[in-house]
Amino acid sequence: MNRLFGARARLRWIHLILGGALLMPYFLLAQVGVGMAAGGVNVLSSLPLTLAAYAAALPLAAVTAVYGLVRPLSVAAVRAMCAVPGERLAEGPARSWAARGRTSAWWTLHLGVGAVISGMTLAVPPMAVVLIALPFSAGLRDSGLGLGWFGTGAEPYAAPLLGAGLLGGLALCAAGSGALLARLAPVLLGPTAADRxxxxxxxxxxxxxxxxxxxxxxxxxxxxxxxxxxxxxxxxxxxxxxxxxxxxxxxxxxxxxxxxxxxxxxxxxxxxxxxxxxxxxxxxxxxxxxxxxxxxxxxxxxxxxxxxxxxxxxxxxxxxxxxxxxxxxxxxxxxxxxxxxxxxxxxxxxxxxxxxxxxxxxxxxxxxxxxxxxxxxxxxxxxxxxxxxxxxxxxxxxxxxxxxxxxxxxxxxxxxxxxxxxxx
Structure with missing residues (x-):
């Protein structure tokens, strides 16, 4: 349980949410482009178009990460929230193209995975609360909310189990993603041969x-x-x-x-x-x-x-x-x-x-x-x-x-x- 909800896991979760927030300017810009390419359609009204805007935002983030100051910003966040020893991370701006390439890969990964975890963090808890409360609220059952979201014919008493499973899955995804980024941080943000x-x-x-x-x-x-x-x-x-x-x-x-x-x-x-x-x-x-x-x-x-x-x-x-x-x-x-x-x-x-x-x-x-x-x-x-x-x-x-x-x-x-x- 400590690995899913402990202090380290919570900080890494916040780090992922921060990455999702940083992706938003790129996503909004990509949303405009994708919407114009689709004939002025509202991108958020279509899941495929939303995914296309998300995919288009990642290269934009990668391009901006070649600027040298992105690395110290990322290193500071990793040290504060990912429990990575400071000596395994590089100091100062990225100067060589090799260091900038690694920083770009890290920036794209952080923002991309963070956006997914941020979206899940926003969507899953309300859904889980509805499912957990479903057996105890006639109003929710009569409104068609709850298990109808999943197109199942299960009895309402199964909804709390499904809600708890969603919360557990969210925590597991957040903890796994945070651990993955913490493992990759020294590889992508560590000192290059030129830095050493x-x-x-x-x-x-x-x-x-x-x-x-x-x-x-x-x-x-x-x-x-x-x-x-x-x-x-x-x-x-x-x-x-x-x-x-x-x-x-x-x-x-x-x-x-x-x-x-x-x-x-x-x-x-x-x-x-x-x-x-x-x-x-x-x-x-x-x-x-x-x-x-x-x-x-x-x-x-x-x-x-x-x-x-x-x-x-x-x-x-x-x-x-x-x-x-x-x-x-x-x-x-x-x-x-x-x-x-x-x-x-x-x-x-x-x-x-x-x-x-x-x-x-x-x-x-x-x-x-x-x-x-x-x-x-x-x-x-x-x-x-x-x-x-x-x-x-x-x-x-x-x-x-x-x-x-x-x-x-x-x-x-x-x-x-x-x-x-x-x-x-």
Missing amino acids: LAAAEERAADLAVRNRLARELHDAVGHALSAVTLQAAAARRVLDSDPGFVREALAAIEDTTRRTVGELDAVLGLLRDGDPARRDAAPAPTLAADLDGLLARTRASGTPVTARQDPGPVRDWAHLPAIASREAYRIVQEGLSNALRHGAGPVELRIRVRDAAGTGHLEMEITMTNPPAAPQDQAPRTTGGRGLRGAAERAALLGGRVEAGVHEDRWRLRAVLPLAEDAR
Whole structure:
């Protein structure tokens, strides 16, 4: 009984009646055409002509369903009333002709079957009520209503059984039709291969943006925490003997934390924003504008840094492509963070732009070396090497590469970044 009269069955019944209501404009238009073709006859006065108008209305409905917005309308109705899981249905308008064809088939089926069920819903209950009341009303029996409708000679006491059978048949037809549409909905309204590809591309783009923002957070916050920790430790060691160094260290801590809080706030704001275009515009420091400050803050922690810069053909870091300047800065920042956390001595940094093996194409080479700390002095790793992976991902975005490891008894980080042709 629950399958015939339960909440799910009732909602699907309403869904079918909605389909019948949606067919009415098409039916009225087809009724005019069929009536004119039949010589101005009232279509509703003839069952064959009514059926002809119904048949003519279905192609009209199919044609209008090729418009893309019909699919989201149908999907919303199916989700609300047919108990079909949302993940099995497509999102958004139908764009490809394959998706439009499926939507047209669904629209025609929904409206066609819904019209039949709607007609039965309007006609069967009054007929069943008359039949059920027939044995108890002399007026109904004398009027010729009831079993005379069916051309039978059955006794009036059989009429209630027939009426109950009609109601049961209506409920069975409605439940069966609703179940059929619910089964066909994922087939006709489900995502096509093009829909799945578009969704996968959208997810990949969103994941790429989130990964980039995660790298920004890791590099900015990780470097800041490493620098602040070492600056505070160095200041504590010489608190009584070198007040000038302590003041410089505290000023560096203040500057580092202020800058990092600003970057953190900007990136978190972009992560909360639902607009992918704004999230893709996350601010980031550049080699041209922020390298000197980065080196100064690193030196303030007590680690000597020797930097040699050779812009070569580009003449000035400000002439670098913006993306190359941003990614180069973050790679240098990650190298300095590694040196602060795991190194044991002065850092040598060299940045230069050169011709790539005489090909005429420019590339930037970043090389950073420092003595590795003794095993007992190394800080324990808690990040799993995500920083070096992030540096490699940054270089790969530009078609470059990153190498990191021990080279001639020193830890070396080397990155090579191709530059655009107009970076001169």
